[in-house]
Amino acid sequence: MISLNRVTRIFNSRDGDQVTALQDVSLEIGRNEFITLVGPSGCGKSTLLRIVAGLILPTAGRASIGGEEITEPRAETGIVFQAPTLLPWASVLDNVLFPLRMMHRIDSTSTDKAMALIKLVGLTGFEGKSPRELSGGMQQRVAICRALVHDPDILLMDEPFGALDALTREEMTMELLRIWSERPKTVLFVTHSITEAVVLADRVVVMSPRPGRIAEIIDIGLPRPRSFETETTPEFHEASHRIRQLIFGTRHVSSGRAAA
């Protein structure tokens, strides 16, 4: 569904230097596949996400969705950022409806759709609250609803749980899997967390920095539905260990279990 062919992106920095954020990235993503992008800071994960979103264009190479080249943001894509960035003046419901309003696609069924999503993320009863009355995890749930309200077929998530505390983060990871199983989408999920990357993904794309490129793509064969128990399986440890090796090099990782 999403196809990246030797995508390169070069940024001009302020002092005139050229920074290669992405170099020759090629990736094929199938419909309703869950892909996680993991790698150290500066490996171009977010740049890759924004290219798929159509927010920035590749300097060279071709990025396409369903065979059509991405030249501008596409209506059928939803985005969740690291910060919930909800509108402080609007209620939860109005925040969820916001993209429809911006797209002039609001109609009589919109509220029902939004309410169904609010129910899906377990926030029924909070639709009239203002964002500052919600906890960080709840705010991010609203942001997920907002990304899903126009029923996109692609969901892009840029470290969506990165600002949450560790416990909320684990909870949200499982929540996301449940939401995804109820409403299958093609998901591209950027994260710093190896655990998160493995537990969520069909395939983990491990990236390396300077210049940003794909180090390896790891298939995660773990059965679904997954749960916290998934993290105790040998397959999980094997995948995590391999990712750590790719990111830190072999010398720092003595054994998969020790680092997990």
Place this chain on the structure above:
Amino acid sequence: MSVQAAPPLEERQKPPRRRKKSAALYEVVVPLIATAGLFLLWEGACRAFDIPGYLLPAPTDIWKDTMAIGPTVAGHTMATFKTVMLGFVVSILISLPLAVVLTASPAIAAAVYPFLVWTQSIPKVALAPILVVLLGTNELPRIVITVLVAFFPLVISIATGLLSVPPELIELSRACRASKLSELLRIRLPYAIPFIFAGLKVAISLAVVGAVVAEFVNADAGLGFLIQTSTAFFKVPVAFGALIILSVMGVVLFQIVVAAERVFFPWSSSNTTPGA
């Protein structure tokens, strides 16, 4: 826009209300007591040391002399109030589009910004007589001076507010393929509300200053004019009376701006501190 949902939970609402009550105590009662105490001290000092009325009139003398020409003072107060309000409204009408233009285009910002700073570096008191020559001895130069004094902080705070939007929301807006206009109306301007009100609070105070400066130079009415004429005739208590009316006007107008923010944008006022 159309749908408003369930009433808020009781438990959540109660603590802020209680806090509001004690805040009202501190915001209204304590300052009133302090002011009354200050006036008492003033009155007492004037009587105890027998200070001559042309140096420092006692509050009771100020009250008596000002009330003696009550209707005249009221007329002057209305004249100043009119200048302040017109100047304030014109400042808003100029600042809002100017800030939008400044933030929309770096080229325009670079072109206009030096002029903005330049208008601020000119001493308004020095400019006032020149404007009278240019624009005549009517209300127009007074409003122009009021605007010149009041608009600058408003432009700066609105522009800052328009640029304070998290970049993710702008990306979201672009991802929704929204126009620049709906980005401005639905994201940037609402986001700027707390900043706009911070600017309005400064602007309303400065508008009072600007109006009086203008009246000193060119006016046949207004509290600034009253201060000038009454000091010329050594009617110092009346001048003090005009001064007190001016300061009350400033405080009341400021509080109206604060109240307007609380009433119309309750989500905004709780996270701005100064004066709120």
